[in-house]
Amino acid sequence: xxxxxxxxxxxxxxxLAHLYSFxxxxxxxxxxxxxxxxxxxxxxxxxxxxxxxxFKSENVEDNTRRKIFNIMVEILQNISKNKVEMLEDTPQVxxxxxxxxxxxxxxxISSNLIMNNKIAPLKNRLDQVNSLDKEGLKQLxxxxxxxxSFSDKSGAGIGIIDIARKSENRLDYSFxxxxxxxxxxxxxxxxxxxxx
Amino acid sequence: MxxxxxxxxxxxxxxxxDPSNNQxxxxxxSLPEDVVVFYQPVMQWFExxxxxxxxxxxxxxxxxxxxxxxxxLILDILLKLEEIFQNGTKLNVIWYYLSSDSDxxxxxxxxxxIVGLPFKLAEY
Numbered sequence: 437x438x439x440x441x442x443x444x445x446x447x448x449x450x451x452l453a454h455l456y457s458f459x460x461x462x463x464x465x466x467x468x469x470x471x472x473x474x475x476x477x478x479x480x481x482x483x484x485x486x487x488x489x490x491f492k493s494e495n496v497e498d499n500t501r502r503k504i505f506n507i508m509v510e511i512l513q514n515i516s517k518n519k520v521e522m523l524e525d526t527p528q529v530x531x532x533x534x535x536x537x538x539x540x541x542x543x544x545i546s547s548n549l550i551m552n553n554k555i556a557p558l559k560n561r562l563d564q565v566n567s568l569d570k571e572g573l574k575q576l577x578x579x580x581x582x583x584x585s586f587s588d589k590s591g592a593g594i595g596i597i598d599i600a601r602k603s604e605n606r607l608d609y610s611f612x613x614x615x616x617x618x619x620x621x622x623x624x625x626x627x628x629x630x631x632x
Numbered sequence: 633m634x635x636x637x638x639x640x641x642x643x644x645x646x647x648x649x650d651p652s653n654n655q656x657x658x659x660x661x662s663l664p665e666d667v668v669v670f671y672q673p674v675m676q677w678f679e680x681x682x683x684x685x686x687x688x689x690x691x692x693x694x695x696x697x698x699x700x701x702x703x704x705l706i707l708d709i710l711l712k713l714e715e716i717f718q719n720g721t722k723l724n725v726i727w728y729y730l731s732s733d734s735d736x737x738x739x740x741x742x743x744x745x746i747v748g749l750p751f752k753l754a755e756y
Contacts, residue, residue, distance in 0.1 A: 477665040481642050484663075498732045502697070506735070509663050509699050517665060578742060584704050594700040602735065 466537040472530050475519070480512040487535065497630040503602045504535075504542055504627055510595040511546045511623070520549050520618065527614040540629055541605075547622040555611055555619060558596075562609050565600035573601045603627050633684055636677050644670055645695065649677050651686055659694040659728075662702035671705045678712045685721035694728035694756075695736065703739070710747045717749040724750035731755045 445454045462470075468490065471483060487508060491501045515531045531548035550558070565573060577597045584594055600607055608624040633651045640646035640660040648657045664670040681689075691713065698706065710725065717723055725747075727740035737753065744751040 477643070480665075485642070499734060502733060502735065505697060506699075509697070513663075513665055513699060513701075574742070578746065581700075581704055581707060582746070594704070598700045598703075 467534060468537070469535040470532070471534075472532045475512060475516040475531050475533075477513070477516060480509070480516055483512060483533065484508060500542070500627060500630050504544070507544055507599050507602050507625055507627065508535075510599050511544060511625070514595050515546060515548050518548075518550075520551055525615075525617075527618050529614065529620055537629075541626040542629065544625040544627070545623065547620055549614070550611070550619055550621040552613070552617055552619055555621070558621070559609075559611070561596050562607055565597055566606050568600075570601075570604075573597060577601060599625060633680060633686065634677070636673060638673075647674055649674070654689075656689055657692040657694065658706075659692070661696050662698040662706075664699075664702070667699075667701040667705050671702075671709075675705070675708065675712075678709055682712065682716055682719075685716050685719075685723075687722055689721075689723040690726060691723070692726045692728065693740075696730075698739075707743065707746070710743055710749070714747045714749045724752065726752045726754050728754050728756050 445458050446452070448454075461467075469483070469487065471479075473479075484505065488501070488505060491504065496504075512533065515533070519531075520526060527549065529549045532546065534543075534545040536543045536545070564576070568576060577594065580594045580597060596607070603625045605626040605628065608626075610622045612620045612622070614620060633649075635652065636647060636649040638644070638647040643661060643663040643665075645658050645660040645662045648655050650656070658674075693706070713723060713725065727743065729736035729740055737755075740751075740753045744753070
């Protein structure tokens with residue numbers, strides 16, 4: 437990947453020199469949306485409405501389109517509701533959201549800063565949902581919803597369970613440590629395309 | 633009982649709780665970021681309902697999308713109705729889902745398994 441040599445694609449000495457590799461990367465991964473920056477409910481609505489119109493115009497099957505929309509709502513609100521407080525020593529990492537595709541699946545990717553002390557409950561929840569089958573996820577969803585409280589902002593709540601149920605695929609994730617207090621949490625969600 | 637009418641927006645549902653016209657409906661999209669704020673007057677209305685129940689009330693829920701936070705609030709409303717029903721007031725809930733929307737049908741089935749009150753699923 438050419439981009440690794442210089443991360444400044446458009447603001448370096450030769451502003452367009454590396455743009456083609458970026459363009460190619462987008463194209464080859466069927467990336468239809470990338471947003472990197474500050475997330476808010478207003479922005480979420482814009483991204484949702486863009487995606488909804490795009491998938492409708494491409495005649496994506498209704499159930500798949502609805503699953504993507506639902507999962508997107510949970511991911512985007514998870515980012516906008518759980519922002520870390522920006523202090524002097526907080527790593528400057530903007531949150532990222534990507535929609536891409538391959539032949540078999542639509543891919544939703546999110547990446548955002550998280551405090552290290554929030555990792556354990558989130559990781560436990562992710563491992564738990566990955567270990568459960570459809571019926572197990574249904575039961576867990578019902579139990580957690582019944583006992584949920586709105587003061588719980590640990591991020592280990594019901595959203596992840598709903599995402600796992602709707603995606604019907606394993607959730608891939610990673611935690612990249614930035615320093616003793618912060619990590620970047622990345623999540624990859626696959627939604628199988630309707631088999632024709 | 634007072635009447636509540638909240639017009640739908642891009643991320644909040646249409647809410648009609650109108651005793652004089654015997655119309656009770658939550659419909660559209662329920663995706664607010666802060667569900668507690670949005671549903672506060674609605675929950676308040678159902679709290680009042682417990683004191684002055686409406687006989688044969690039918691609540692229609694016809695949602696296109698809802699986030700998990702709304703899902704919890706809807707459960708709270710249904711549990712309140714269950715309480716009123718079990719105190720002896722006749723009422724029922726109709727859960728509408730698009731015929732092509734299997735997830736919305738399943739969501740209705742799951743609510744009906746949890747709450748003990750007359751709960752009907754209706755395809756449209």
